[in-house]
Amino acid sequence: MNPRPQRLHTWFNLIPVKEFEDKRPDRVLFLDSFVTIEPQPDGGEAPYVVLFEGKHEMRVVVEIGIIFVWYGDDLANPDRPFPTLYEEKYASKYVSSPATIFEDTHVMDFVENGSDNLHFKAVHLWEYSKIYDHEVSKDTITLKQDTKFRYGSCSTRRTIRLMSKILPQLILTQDYVYHGPGLAVVGATGSGTPRMHALVSLTPEGANRTRVYVTMAIDPETFPPWAERIFQRLFPKRALCDVLAGLMAGFIKNEFDIDAIIWTNRKYLRSPALLPSEKHLRDVIRWGESFYPKDFEPPEAQSKAPEDRQWKPLDDVKNIKPGKVHRYSVAGEELIARTDTTGDVRVFDAYCPHQGAHLGHGGRLDDDCLRCPFHGFYFDTQGRCVGPNVHNKDKFIKTLNLTPIEHRVNDGRVEVLV
Ligand code: FES
Ligand SMILES: [Fe+2]
Known part of the structure; x- marks a missing residue:
């Protein structure tokens, strides 16, 4: 909403x-x-x-x-x-x-x-x-x-x-x-x-x-x-x-x-x-x-306290294919997962910090970076934003980092702390 x-x-x-x-x-x-x-x-x-x-x-x-x-x-x-x-x-x-x-x-x-x-x-x-x-x-x-x-x-x-x-x-x-x-x-x-x-x-x-x-x-x-x-x-x-x-x-x-x-x-x-x-x-x-009603109060943003987080299953490792952006909804959180160059799984909050686009709907991998579908900014395997030029991999826009999600691999299955 x-x-x-x-x-x-x-x-x-x-x-x-x-x-x-x-x-x-x-x-x-x-x-x-x-x-x-x-x-x-x-x-x-x-x-x-x-x-x-x-x-x-x-x-x-x-x-x-x-x-x-x-x-x-x-x-x-x-x-x-x-x-x-x-x-x-x-x-x-x-x-x-x-x-x-x-x-x-x-x-x-x-x-x-x-x-x-x-x-x-x-x-x-x-x-x-x-x-x-x-x-x-x-x-x-x-x-x-x-x-x-x-x-x-x-x-x-x-x-x-x-x-x-x-x-x-x-x-x-x-x-x-x-x-x-x-x-x-x-x-x-x-x-x-x-x-x-x-x-x-x-x-x-x-x-x-x-x-x-x-x-x-x-x-x-x-x-x-x-x-x-x-x-x-x-x-x-x-x-x-x-x-x-x-x-x-x-x-x-x-x-x-x-x-x-x-x-x-x-x-x-x-x-x-x-x-x-x-x-x-x-x-x-x-x-x-300035066109909002004067008495309008935006609803409080909900965020989970760390002690309320739990390990939840995400997917089998083998299902997270290289070169693809996978999207998940887990315990009310929207997440994306991808693999890096060594094949390790990386999991992030699905929303782009720039203007909130869902990276799992239209986001794609290009030269190992994840491209946001809204303004075309690229994010490297660690979630750092390299801006709209994928070749700029040594210059980061520090205010725009994806939020990594803590995860572990257990018996071939990825679990996330959400
Ligand atoms: S919302 Fe992702 S680059 Fe703008
Ligand atoms: Fe438009």
Whole structure:
């Protein structure tokens, strides 16, 4: 369970109008509870009445085809104004992707990742990523990112990975404006991309899930009128811009699938061992905390006293194969085991001290070092971190050592003290 609160005080995308009108759900899951939505027959400024838990009226704003709501101490009177998402809106449609629910995630996982330079190469396989010019204010964080990448090259779906090989490489500068942790406006300039508006919305759902939509609109000037006319003759009810917007929304959202594998298994570290070069990530984490309810108390971290530890069986030595990372859950502890060059078994706590990725889910051995799946840092046979370059074996990042687990071999079986 992620020890951060679901009930953040900010604006959220509750549901796109189209999804609501198509399904007319009795309840929409929201935070760790639900809301009811009643359309108002006379429309006006607030064409929907939204009641938190079916009782308490919330402040509603309907824009770019989305029903937004404020959550805070006073549901009807926001502490923060509704943000200006775009100075000028396009005349084309704002198309929202279908929702994707990410299990075992927190809204801040997505926000932190968007400003986590190192992971773009290690997880998304981008050829280049540089984040700079970040600015923090009470309501927003903005940052720029220079990138070189192909959408979908890290996709969990084979067809998209194959497709990414024929898509052009993009060289873009991306601008991110986070209007609170729930709403991220993304702009891109550079070769090979039309002018577009993109909004990534992150809505907490249940105790531990995040519902994600990507909403896109493409500048109607992107296509010459004759291209639009031909398209409409072939598909009379659709506009070229809107179809492209829907496709791009899907591509952007797809990039989260690969992050989700790491978030689902990761342990949230209250004090991640960030490097000095990750200062802006520290700022983002602190900014996220400013949206927590004032009375939020994180649950106490549990740690076992040494006298409560016991020897427990881990595995047969012969099952711990060279060149592989093996994962185990023993007495509530997540552990990994590997062999070293002499064939001796080494056992470590499974969580990376950098940002808590589970090394048993996607960690692999390379040149006898264990590579973390999140930022690609390498750990030698003693658990010392050599950073992102496996050939740097004489330089260690001293703040990043794996935690070795005491173990012994008894009659061909490995036992651990946990
Ligand atoms: S979590 Fe960052 S290198 Fe492991
Ligand atoms: Fe990511």
